Amino acid sequence: MRRRLILPLALCLLLTACSTVAEYASPVPSPEGSAAPVPSASTPPEETAAPAPEWGEQVYMTAYAVEGRPEPVFAPEYRLPEIENAQGVSAYEAINAYYAAALDDLASSAAELSGWAVDDFKASQITGDPFYAYVDTERYEISLETPARVSVLRSHYSNVGGPSPAMYPVGDTFDLTTGTRLTFAGLFTCSEEEARQRVLDAVLALNAQGAYAGAVLDEGNLTAAFQPEQFYLTEDSLVCYFPDGDLPGAVGSVTFAVPYTDLEDILTPWK
Secondary structure: OOOOOOOOOOOOOOOOOOOOOOOOOOOOOOOOOOOOOOOOOOOOOOOOOOOOOOEEEEEEEOOEOOOOOOOOOEOOEEEEEEEOOOOOOHHHHHHHHHHHHHHHHHHHHHHHHHHHHHHHHHHHHHHOOOOOOEEEEEEEEEEEEOOOEEEEEEEEEEEOOOOOOEEEEEEEEEEOOOOOEOOOHHHEOOOHHHHHHHHHHHHHHHHHOOOEOOEOOOHHHHHHHOOOOOEEEOOOEEEEEEOOOOOOOOOOOEEEEEEHHHOOOOEOOOO
């Protein structure tokens, strides 16, 4: 796979790929006196199931330096998913392409952010104010994987030259049989409007129970900030998240895990 990487300083990335070997089964001899069946020319070959995805990383990292400072003013690093045994499996190749494009977007944003870091450092040299190096990173974990679906939780950490960093989640859910990124509406058998209200009601109920660190957040703020597409899946829950800064009075990102049992009558079944 081609990746566009911007490397102002000499840093490297290591990507490894694995191949899988299919298990071999010895042929079973036909019973004595009988002939083994010969498939006709018109019999279509049986479809081979795709192997389970083997997860690795596609990486972008670099560093930006300026004269007069031995350490970089900004060193972004992003590690996104890559299915290492994707070759020949169109669904897996589509997922890899999605993250390759996301990595390109992050690299472009980092290049723009580097200009701000350089300007802030130069300004600090003039004013005598302290300079805090910029940081921007992203990592991922698999929060759910079944034969039909995978949900990826990406954690983004950013500190643009101040004492207070920001952390926020990014959720991606894919159909492993097609490579399609699933939307909120795609999780349900009912209308999107009905599903949205059901999930929001569940979030508000969890909030009333103090599900966020024992505190009860303002219901109006929760309702206004609720974005259905901000979700990821776990083994037993649909997790709705509110990025850092979306909810007044909350520290960091807020999540509410809505049990599937609360939504089982409207959830699309999957394996």
